[in-house]
Amino acid sequence: MNHPSARLAEFAAELKYEDIPSPVLRRAEDLMLDCLASVLAGSSARPVLSVARFADAMGPTSGPSENMVTRRSSSPLFAAMANAAAAHMVEQDDVHNGSVFHPGAVVFPPAIAVAQALGRSGKELLTACVAGYETGIRVGEFLGRSHYKIFHTTGTAGALAAAAAVGRLLNLNPEQMLNAFGSAGTQAAGLWEFLKDAADSKQLHTSHAAANGIMAAYLANDGFTGARRILEGAQGMGAGMSRDADPARLAQGLGSRWTVLETSFKYHASCRHTHPAADALLALIQAHALSLDDIARVEALVHQGAIDVLGPVVDPATVHQSKFSMGTVLGLIARHGRAGLPEFDAALNDPAIAAFRKKVTMALDPEVDRAYPEKWIGKVRVTTTDGRVLESRVDEPKGDPGNTLSRAELEDKTRRLATYRNAATPEEAEALIGRVWGLGEVELVGAFVVGVGVLG
Amino acid sequence: MNHPSARLAEFAAELKYEDIPSPVLRRAEDLMLDCLASVLAGSSARPVLSVARFADAMGPTSGPSENMVTRRSSSPLFAAMANAAAAHMVEQDDVHNGSVFHPGAVVFPPAIAVAQALGRSGKELLTACVAGYETGIRVGEFLGRSHYKIFHTTGTAGALAAAAAVGRLLNLNPEQMLNAFGSAGTQAAGLWEFLKDAADSKQLHTSHAAANGIMAAYLANDGFTGARRILEGAQGMGAGMSRDADPARLAQGLGSRWTVLETSFKYHASCRHTHPAADALLALIQAHALSLDDIARVEALVHQGAIDVLGPVVDPATVHQSKFSMGTVLGLIARHGRAGLPEFDAALNDPAIAAFRKKVTMALDPEVDRAYPEKWIGKVRVTTTDGRVLESRVDEPKGDPGNTLSRAELEDKTRRLATYRNAATPEEAEALIGRVWGLGEVELVGAFVVGVGVLG
Numbered sequence: 001m002n003h004p005s006a007r008l009a010e011f012a013a014e015l016k017y018e019d020i021p022s023p024v025l026r027r028a029e030d031l032m033l034d035c036l037a038s039v040l041a042g043s044s045a046r047p048v049l050s051v052a053r054f055a056d057a058m059g060p061t062s063g064p065s066e067n068m069v070t071r072r073s074s075s076p077l078f079a080a081m082a083n084a085a086a087a088h089m090v091e092q093d094d095v096h097n098g099s100v101f102h103p104g105a106v107v108f109p110p111a112i113a114v115a116q117a118l119g120r121s122g123k124e125l126l127t128a129c130v131a132g133y134e135t136g137i138r139v140g141e142f143l144g145r146s147h148y149k150i151f152h153t154t155g156t157a158g159a160l161a162a163a164a165a166v167g168r169l170l171n172l173n174p175e176q177m178l179n180a181f182g183s184a185g186t187q188a189a190g191l192w193e194f195l196k197d198a199a200d201s202k203q204l205h206t207s208h209a210a211a212n213g214i215m216a217a218y219l220a221n222d223g224f225t226g227a228r229r230i231l232e233g234a235q236g237m238g239a240g241m242s243r244d245a246d247p248a249r250l251a252q253g254l255g256s257r258w259t260v261l262e263t264s265f266k267y268h269a270s271c272r273h274t275h276p277a278a279d280a281l282l283a284l285i286q287a288h289a290l291s292l293d294d295i296a297r298v299e300a301l302v303h304q305g306a307i308d309v310l311g312p313v314v315d316p317a318t319v320h321q322s323k324f325s326m327g328t329v330l331g332l333i334a335r336h337g338r339a340g341l342p343e344f345d346a347a348l349n350d351p352a353i354a355a356f357r358k359k360v361t362m363a364l365d366p367e368v369d370r371a372y373p374e375k376w377i378g379k380v381r382v383t384t385t386d387g388r389v390l391e392s393r394v395d396e397p398k399g400d401p402g403n404t405l406s407r408a409e410l411e412d413k414t415r416r417l418a419t420y421r422n423a424a425t426p427e428e429a430e431a432l433i434g435r436v437w438g439l440g441e442v443e444l445v446g447a448f449v450v451g452v453g454v455l456g
Numbered sequence: 457m458n459h460p461s462a463r464l465a466e467f468a469a470e471l472k473y474e475d476i477p478s479p480v481l482r483r484a485e486d487l488m489l490d491c492l493a494s495v496l497a498g499s500s501a502r503p504v505l506s507v508a509r510f511a512d513a514m515g516p517t518s519g520p521s522e523n524m525v526t527r528r529s530s531s532p533l534f535a536a537m538a539n540a541a542a543a544h545m546v547e548q549d550d551v552h553n554g555s556v557f558h559p560g561a562v563v564f565p566p567a568i569a570v571a572q573a574l575g576r577s578g579k580e581l582l583t584a585c586v587a588g589y590e591t592g593i594r595v596g597e598f599l600g601r602s603h604y605k606i607f608h609t610t611g612t613a614g615a616l617a618a619a620a621a622v623g624r625l626l627n628l629n630p631e632q633m634l635n636a637f638g639s640a641g642t643q644a645a646g647l648w649e650f651l652k653d654a655a656d657s658k659q660l661h662t663s664h665a666a667a668n669g670i671m672a673a674y675l676a677n678d679g680f681t682g683a684r685r686i687l688e689g690a691q692g693m694g695a696g697m698s699r700d701a702d703p704a705r706l707a708q709g710l711g712s713r714w715t716v717l718e719t720s721f722k723y724h725a726s727c728r729h730t731h732p733a734a735d736a737l738l739a740l741i742q743a744h745a746l747s748l749d750d751i752a753r754v755e756a757l758v759h760q761g762a763i764d765v766l767g768p769v770v771d772p773a774t775v776h777q778s779k780f781s782m783g784t785v786l787g788l789i790a791r792h793g794r795a796g797l798p799e800f801d802a803a804l805n806d807p808a809i810a811a812f813r814k815k816v817t818m819a820l821d822p823e824v825d826r827a828y829p830e831k832w833i834g835k836v837r838v839t840t841t842d843g844r845v846l847e848s849r850v851d852e853p854k855g856d857p858g859n860t861l862s863r864a865e866l867e868d869k870t871r872r873l874a875t876y877r878n879a880a881t882p883e884e885a886e887a888l889i890g891r892v893w894g895l896g897e898v899e900l901v902g903a904f905v906v907g908v909g910v911l912g
Contacts, residue, residue, distance in 0.1 A: 058670075193641075
């Protein structure tokens with residue numbers, strides 16, 4: 001039990017609430033609220049409803065766990081499958097930059113579903129979620145950049161993240177946790193091939209990872225064994241699915257480095273490359289009290305990567321494409337003060353946004369480009385209709401660890417996401433916020449969204 | 457729709473009973489009986505019961521599909537998960553040599569479960585199973601030898617095989633079938649790392665593949681899309697999980713070459729890689745009337761794959777691991793003249809077998825290695841205690857297509873497997889045989905083992 005997989009398993013199995021620094025616990029609550037808001041925002045999407053219908057066809061349609069897509073209950077497996085499918089749908093969920101991994105979507109749905117089924121406390125749930133983050137992010141870092149070129153790390157590392165969280169809730173001992181890792185890793189999958197067809201696989205990947213993690217942990221609890229070196233072994237994930245796997249990353253800083261704190265929130269509902277300029281424009285507009293009509297021209301001073309990715313999108317034809325249009329994003333900031341899901345839905349048919357797009361250009365900025373990717377600096381230069389030239393900069397986009405969202409900002413984002421397409425009522429959104437902020441004090445994790453008494 | 461994945465999907469979607477030659481259909485029945493006998497033989501094993509308990513905890517405990525492990529019914533997903541876990545347990549299920557793939561374990565359990573749920577006929581079930589074999593075997597051939605070094609092809613190609621069979625029962629059109637392949641392939645997984653720990657993952661692999669295939673096909677039937685080139689695409693299975701993937705294999709001989717007929721039955725209850733040497737030793741022992749004590753040394757001359765899979769198993773700690781121990785298998789042949797389930801159960805505590813293991817070595821044989829995997833040549837060199845050096849070879853192990861089992865031999869094998877550890881009564885074994893031989897004539901696929909009226 002002294003190889004990297006085993007040390008990681010031991011950490012996940014033995015993590016205690018008391019050992020987790022308070023800022024990590026508070027951030028875990030922040031990330032949970034952010035994830036559940038994303039689940040609701042994605043809950044009416046076609047691919048998510050397909051997964052939910054499959055769950056209804058194959059599993060029980062009542063049970064101890066909350067299915068936020070159908071607003072009914074089910075066994076933990078099916079509740080987690082549906083919720084995890086929804087969590088990654090609207091591209092507003094969290095991201096860990098170093099591992100290029102979206103932990104929330106694969107940690108919270110299975111952990112919440114199992115905590116509800118086992119009658120765990122809020123503190124136990126939070127502890128389990130931290131174990132899931134710290135495990136999954138390190139597995140993603142271990143798998144490395146070569147892995148990410150072909151595999152969707154959120155699907156692959158996600159299975160381990162889910163197993164760690166669920167295993168902690170089941171009180172697996174280190175040996176059992178290592179077995180759970182073995183069973184999760186040998187089910188881990190998810191290929192980027194779907195991207196070029198714009199197929200629905202992303203929702204399947206999070207759903208699959210959540211289900212695999214639950215199955216792996218429950219099996220381990222029942223004595224089912226798995227490979228002890230599923231990550232670093234000669235026929236393990238690193239050997240089969242990476243060319244630069246680094247086992248040293250697996251146990252790096254366990255108990256002292258908290259990757260939960262390194263995880264970023266997405267504030268705007270657009271490609272991350274647009275965020276620095278959007279934040280800089282927002283700051284400028286607020287400082288000078290400008291409206292859309294006051295702006296004659298915007299120059300976004302960006303890194304080369306932004307030009308590569310966003311440059312081709314001149315006249316977006318779909319809502320998804322418009323999230324890669326710098327002109328659209330800055331137009332929404334100028335018009336609404338934000339670039340969220342409803343703003344994007346309305347942008348395509350908005351002549352004011354189309355007109356604003358023509359006022360926006362991108363230019364390579366040497367300082368911004370040099371700092372990237374360690375720092376994502378945002379700079380804009382605005383020419384106003386009355387002839388002023390104004391400049392603005394932000395050193396870290398909103399949502400990154402050094403410029404994280406305040407609870408007020410998270411609540412605002414939650415209200416917008418939760419009520420997107422009437423997924424939840426404003427009252428339900430408020431109740432959700434209250435339940436997550438109060439989670440540390442509850443003896444028994446109950447429903448977050450569905451009505452009292454629905455959980456069987 | 458003219459790339460290899462699409463042609464394979466079209467074939468699987470459009471395959472008709474009338475287009476399948478009668479010998480292929482009869483062999484499919486043979487393979488089904490052989491598989492169901494293996495399911496029963498594995499039904500009381502600890503890892504299988506773990507999977508069954510998980511299925512009971514998460515899924516419905518009554519439904520339209522037959523769970524042969526619990527002798528109850530469930531939804532198709534959970535019935536298939538439990539039965540598929542059992543099918544590969546006792547290492548007596550079929551194998552396709554060229555793809556090093558065990559199709560039965562991942563085709564029949566999901567196909568039967570879904571046929572029962574949808575009320576399909578025996579002819580429809582057989583057609584679907586042939587579609588599953590023809591698909592999965594070609595996917596295994598496509599993934600190639602480099603894949604098999606790290607991945608358990610039965611887990612990976614198995615997901616596609618299951619999706620094809622279930623997709624055919626759902627009457628998916630070619631476009632939908634291609635989507636099902638995309639969703640199956642992006643969930644496909646299974647690593648050999650568990651072997652060196654003698655862990656339980658093999659049962660998880662077949663269970664997982666069956667479940668993935670069902671989910672992929674049901675989702676496709678509901679409009680959920682998948683990658684169109686999940687196999688041969690630049691970010692697909694071949695790119696991520698193989699170094700010698702050959703897209704030309706995917707559509708090779710569709711409709712004229714029937715890989716069902718190329719599939720071998722397992723005669724010995726051990727890893728297939730041990731069979732050629734076991735048959736060669738058996739022939740040598742019989743020809744020279746040798747006993748265990750006459751043998752000073754055995755050199756098994758094998759292909760590299762045998763060394764890769766069997767090499768790590770030096771001192772088997774479990775019955776299952778002993779099936780991957782060349783020394784144990786050859787010891788049982790020398791001691792009992794066969795290596796069946798009861799012989800393996802007794803082998804672990806048999807000092808004569810432990811002593812014999814030390815006399816056995818494996819060596820790479822260039823001729824055997826060149827012929828593999830198309831031919832599995834067996835060669836042994838025996839040094840007797842009185843100093844003779846004897847050699848023996850077989851060109852085709854028993855159960856291979858050119859040396860296949862007769863229906864009488866299959867019935868005999870079925871009676872032994874089905875009643876192993878009292879899984880079924882002799883009467884139930886006879887009834888099972890009758891149901892499979894009569895399958896082509898039934899209008900509605902019913903239960904094969906559980907009593908009448910159990911299916912809901």
